[in-house]
Amino acid sequence: MKKTQSKARQGEGLYLVLISVHGLIRGENLELGRDADTGGQTLYVVELARALARHPQVGRVDLLTRRVVDSRVDDDYAEPVEDLGDGAHIVRLDSGPKRYLRKEKLWPYLDCFADNALAHIRRVGLRPDVVHGHYADAGQVAVRLSNLLGVPMLQTGHSLGRVKRERLRESGLSEKDIESRYNISTRIHAEEEALAHAHRVIASTRQEVDEQYATYDNYQPERMEVIPPGTDLERFHPPKRGERKPPIWPEIRRFLQKPDRPLIMALSRADERKNIRGLVDAYAGNEWLRENANLLIVAGNRDDIRDLEKGAREVLTDLLLRIDRHDLYGKVACPKHHGSDDVPDLYRLVASTRGVFVNPALTEPFGLTLIEAAASGAPIVATNDGGPEEIISRCHNGLLIDPQDPEGIADAIQAILADRPRWQRYSRDGLKGVRKHYSWDGHAEKYVRLLRSLSREVRQVRHEQRQVSGRLANVDRAVITDIDNTLLGDTKATRAFVAWLRRNRKRVAFGVATGRRIDSAAAVLEEHGVPMPDVWITSVGSEIHYGSEQTPDRGWARHISHRWEPERLREALDAESGLVPQPDIDQRSHKVSYFVEPPGTLDVETIETRLYRADLHAHVIYSHERFLDLLPVRASKGLAVRYFADKWGIPLEHVLVAGDSGNDEDMLRGRLLGVVVGNHQPELQSLRGFKRICFARATHARGILEGIEHFDLLNRCDVPTGDGSG
Known part of the structure; x- marks a missing residue:
């Protein structure tokens, strides 16, 4: 066992949790370019995990991703844990169907991913020093974990x-097509939430901060940190004198009539945004380039273009048609296959032929391929939209181009290839610049310094130790239910549930999760003859109490006080037309409440945007078209249930929760056993199909009993097999 791993087990050194949900992630032979989800981000997170684990102040790094069991992909992605060395691990968690899914299909399963991530962290036995989300989907998971654990959160958008929506609009796609294909509104909402919660956002370039993040409502420039990614300088290096042609050379050579000419290479996914067509048109339209250089396009792997997903199929079909239209046979190589081990050889091949690496993308957030090319000694020509501007300003190793100007692209390439002293200067300066500005060890050093400053800035409060005596310490399952229209609403059904509860009270903890105040909840339960709960989750999840004495959970109150500024929230909303403050008795220390007048007229997005722009943080809950509640970002029914289960050592999969309306949704999703009673509101219909959610036929409390039987709560807590949130 490595020294850093043993240190981590003793609790020494930082424990870092990185999250990257989608794509195919493994430590070796990354399938870069396989599809739109397996690109630069997958390489980034693996290399980041390794670099952080090498840092002397870091004890353990866990990179959490989705476990995939699918005959269409390698068995590596089904392994629960992969050791990356030096205390770094890839941890693959079950989430939704076992098969490989594109990222746009993963949103319904992220609550389950978050619950499984929490279970993994508990098994490790260490409190993370940070959770770091990569991309919008992982940001949603990181928000949940940060709120549950009370630890700092970092976010990297990638x-x-x-930005993507604007580019797609410019390409001519309709709003309807953009939404149906990319779930873009869900993604943007998740990004806004991540920006609202993250203690710091790590960007790769200043342009990303000033121009891309600045378009968001929750843009807070003081929380932005620019830390450029690095590259593996052992893997990417210049060619050695007399070095033989690499193994992939025969695959390239067979396309070319005059293979000794300099290579102009593009390396990317077969994606419309990578603008391969622009480079082909530039090459075809420049006679000097056609006569003095060859074009090499490396765009993923394929056996038959017809078998690829639609986007890649269209891009590669267009590429071959353009080669034919311009009669570029013998001048353009487009190999069908390459492996990750071939990538450094490809860059060195460009450098050894005194060629140029080109990134003509319509937009490029950073440009990892550019620093890989520079580390290999190849000059670069790159889009002027995004990160390449900063790379070239630091490395002085190439030229920027307008990606939609083929003639300008061709002129820039020719300017480098036709001027040998310039080529040599760019090659030499690129090597110096990469070593100075883009090493992973340098990135890790800045990252750890940031964490140390955050640990001073963020007040971290541990949960109170759970009691070692009392009923809650002796049960391993629980039923927690909404009150109105779920537990209550049918007198006979309530009596049947109470009878079941009395028979099984020694085995099962009983709780309520309600929007009512605790005094109101206690009064209505007493009126209907319901025994006092073991746990009271009241005021929409902002308060937790225990037992007949209604003992407050002060640890929960401290936990949810994070970024809670009720007076500023009132100042922001009291003047809002259509909002009438509820009576003082309904205003709680961690809840600000309004009536909506007239009912049904509130635009929640407008309220959320106003709060974002004022740097105010709250859960905005709009229910029954008449009630608006603002809660701390760490408070909700679902978060409170998970806090309770974690505190008392009850596995989430042994906790049955029941509800009837939209404000119950966040406690119904994930690893909990959810029951939607038969008299539910229409807004819960979207949860149908999740195998951990039972839609009961019976209404009110009889629906709860149906769910208890469905999941066999008193025995095995079975979850029926099927395609769902498992």
Whole structure:
């Protein structure tokens, strides 16, 4: 066992949790370019995990991703844990169907991923010093974990939904097509939430901060940190004198009539945004380039273009048609296959032929391929939209181009290839610049310094130790239910549930999760003859009390006080037309409440945007078209249930929760056993199909009993097999 791993087990050194949900992630032979989800981000997070684990102040790094069991992909992605060395691990968690899914299909399963991530962290036995989300989906998971654990959160967007939506609009796609294909509004909402919660956002370039993140409502420039990614300088290096042609050379050579000419290479996914067509048109339209250089396009792997997903199929079909239209046979190589081990050889091949690496993308958030090329000694030509501007300003190793100007692209490439002293200067300066500005060890050093400053800035409060005596310490399952229209609403059904509860009270903890105040909840339960709960989750999840004495959970109150500024919230909303403050008795220390007048007229997005722009943080809950509640970001029914289960050592999969309306949704999703009673509101219909959610036929409390039987709560807590949130 490595020294850093043993230190981590003793609790020494930082424990860092990185999250990257989608794509195919493994430590070796990354399938870069396989599809739109397996690109630069997958390489980034693996290399970041390794670099952080090498840092002397870091004890353990866990990179959490989704476990995939699918005959269409390698068995590596089904392994629960992969050791990366030096205390770094890839941890693959079950989430939704076992098969490989594109990222746009993963949103319904992220609550389950978060619950499984929490269970993994508990098994490790260490409190993370940070959770770090990569991309919008992982940001949603990181928000949940940060709120549950009370630890700092970092976020890296990699690419941003608002920018993508604008590019797609410019390409001619309709709003309807953009939404149906990319779930873009869900993604942008998740990005806004991540920006609202993150203690710091790590960007790769200043342009990303000033121009891309600045389009978001929750843009807070003081929370932005620019830390450029690095590259593996052992893997990417210049060619050695007399070095033989690499193994991939025959695959390239067979396309070319005059293979000794300099290579102009593009390396990317077969994606419309990578603008391969622009480079082909530039090459075809420049006679000097056609006569003095060859074009090499490396765009993923394929056996038959017809078998690829639609986007890649269209891009590669267009590429071959353009080669034919311009009669570029013998001048353009487009190999069908390459492996990750071939990538450094490809860059060195460009450098050894005194060629140029080109990134003509319509937009490029950073440009990892550019620093890989520079580390290999190849000059670069790159888009002027995004990160390449900063790379070239630091490395002085190439030229920027307008990606939509083929003639300008061709002129820039020719300017480098036709001027040998310039080529040599760019090659030499690129090597110096990469070593100075883009090493992973340098990135890790800045990252750890940031964490140390955050640990001083963020007040971390541990949960109170759970009691070692009392009923809650002796049960391993629980039923927690909404009150109105779920537990109550049918007198006979309530009596049947109470009878079941009395028979099984020694085995099962009983709780309520309600929007009512605790005094109101206690009064209505007493009126209907319901025994006092073991746990009271009241005021929409902002308060937790225990037992007949209604003992407050002060640890929960401290935990949810994070970023809670009720007076500023009132100042922001009291003048809002259509909002009438509820009576003082309904205003709680961690809840600000309004009536909506007239009912049904509130635009929640407008309220959320106003709060974002004022740097105010709250859960905005709009229910029954008449009630608006603002809670701390760490408070909700679902978060409170998970806090309770974790505190008392009850596995989430042994906790049955029941509800009837939209404000119950966040406690119904995930690893908990959810029951939607038969008289539920229409807004819960979207949860149908999740195998951990039972839609009961019976109404009110009889629906709860149906769910208890469905999951066999008193025995095995079975979850029926099927395709769902498992």
